[in-house]
Amino acid sequence: MTQGVEARAARLWDVALALHRKPELAYEEHFAAGLLSGELERAGFTVNRGIADMPTAFVAEAGDGARPRVALLLEYDALPGLGHACGHNLIAAAGLGAALSLHGALLEAAPGLAGTVMVVGTPAEEGGGGKVAQVAAGVFDEVDAALMFHPGVNNWAWAPLTAQVQLRAVFHGRAAHPTGNPTESVDALAALIQLFGTLNVLQRRLDPGAHIQGIITDGGRATNIVPERAEGLFGLRATTTSALDALVTEVVRCAEGTAAATGTTVETSRATTGYHHFRDNDVLSDRFASHLRTGGFTLGQPTPGVFLGSSDIGDVSAAVPSIHPFVAILGPEHSDHTPEFADAAAGETARRVMLASARALACTAADCLGEAGLTERAWKRQREKAAAHV
Numbered sequence: 001m002t003q004g005v006e007a008r009a010a011r012l013w014d015v016a017l018a019l020h021r022k023p024e025l026a027y028e029e030h031f032a033a034g035l036l037s038g039e040l041e042r043a044g045f046t047v048n049r050g051i052a053d054m055p056t057a058f059v060a061e062a063g064d065g066a067r068p069r070v071a072l073l074l075e076y077d078a079l080p081g082l083g084h085a086c087g088h089n090l091i092a093a094a095g096l097g098a099a100l101s102l103h104g105a106l107l108e109a110a111p112g113l114a115g116t117v118m119v120v121g122t123p124a125e126e127g128g129g130g131k132v133a134q135v136a137a138g139v140f141d142e143v144d145a146a147l148m149f150h151p152g153v154n155n156w157a158w159a160p161l162t163a164q165v166q167l168r169a170v171f172h173g174r175a176a177h178p179t180g181n182p183t184e185s186v187d188a189l190a191a192l193i194q195l196f197g198t199l200n201v202l203q204r205r206l207d208p209g210a211h212i213q214g215i216i217t218d219g220g221r222a223t224n225i226v227p228e229r230a231e232g233l234f235g236l237r238a239t240t241t242s243a244l245d246a247l248v249t250e251v252v253r254c255a256e257g258t259a260a261a262t263g264t265t266v267e268t269s270r271a272t273t274g275y276h277h278f279r280d281n282d283v284l285s286d287r288f289a290s291h292l293r294t295g296g297f298t299l300g301q302p303t304p305g306v307f308l309g310s311s312d313i314g315d316v317s318a319a320v321p322s323i324h325p326f327v328a329i330l331g332p333e334h335s336d337h338t339p340e341f342a343d344a345a346a347g348e349t350a351r352r353v354m355l356a357s358a359r360a361l362a363c364t365a366a367d368c369l370g371e372a373g374l375t376e377r378a379w380k381r382q383r384e385k386a387a388a389h390v
């Protein structure tokens with residue numbers, strides 16, 4: 001498997017650099033989707049483009065069509081104004097390398113390997129969440145292992161990605177002239193501002209990793225009218241999807257209590273479908289880490305109590321056994337989503353990390369297709385974690 005990546009190393013790095021030179025934003029990744037799906041098609045994969053109503057999504061497939069079915073996930077969108085400052089060019093090249101190597105081994109009828117290798121081109125990780133639409137469209141229904149790596153500033157076997165959703169709260173009051181007939185007024189904006197105060201109290205007793213961030217999206221029309229409508233948008237995060245559901249319930253109760261106290265009415269609704277938290281499948285992520293160690297990179301555990309943002313890999317991981325390790329291309333004193341990270345994503349360390357990750361992904365995927373009982377163990381772990389809501 002490692003020779004398969006070795007033989008393709010120069011081409012994979014060319015692909016990573018080509019994506020880096022031509023960064024494309026969410027849902028506009030036409031060059032990237034074309035380049036990657038073209039490479040797979042030429043190697044003999046069957047490619048379906050425009051998956052889940054997204055022109056830049058694709059699914060490529062090779063093998064005997066049977067289970068086990070292992071999926072390599074390719075992200076390839078960039079950031080506005082910053083280019084590949086999240087290093088998705090490396091995710092795409094590594095996943096491509098792993099898929100081509102595994103396919104090569106299947107073609108050569110490597111002993112004991114059987115099943116299906118799938119490559120999922122997943123647009124819009126940075127905004128929109130292409131994987132959420134793909135999960136909903138059933139792309140992962142028959143998948144036994146969803147594999148990817150992410151470049152970062154830490155070497156972590158898994159990613160502590162939180163669950164998130166946006167909640168809208170619309171307060172309704174009664175308009176009136178603020179000096180002409182103030183006793184007739186019911187100030188919807190005052191109620192919304194009151195809710196911010198109440199949520200500040202709630203925020204103090206939230207668990208680490210949980211968070212509320214609100215903005216006012218409608219605060220009235222003119223200063224000589226008491227606002228009859230006010231709307232706030234609240235970004236909610238929690239370490240698990242079930243903790244997030246509980247937080248939504250609490251915030252709704254705060255809004256309803258505020259409405260009761262201020263004589264307004266309030267409507268609350270989820271403004272986004274949100275993301276699940278990331279459920280690491282350690283049967284598979286341990287395997288990736290051990291293969292990566294052979295390649296010279298050692299992964300540890302995330303720092304306890306440190307949580308990152310959210311990602312649409314969370315929704316994949318809620319559905320099927322998944323991995324999302326971080327491999328550092330810069331030190332922990334740096335950050336992704338910065339110009340320096342974008343530079344690093346085309347540097348020598350990035351090249352070595354991408355190739356080592358491609359090898360480790362290929363070996364992990366080969367284990368899934370060749371080692372009796374491995375995907376069954378991964379599914380057992382998946383069910384245990386789902387039952388425990390972690």
Ligand SMILES: [Zn+2]
Pocket residue numbers: 086087088125150
């Ligand atoms: Zn990213």
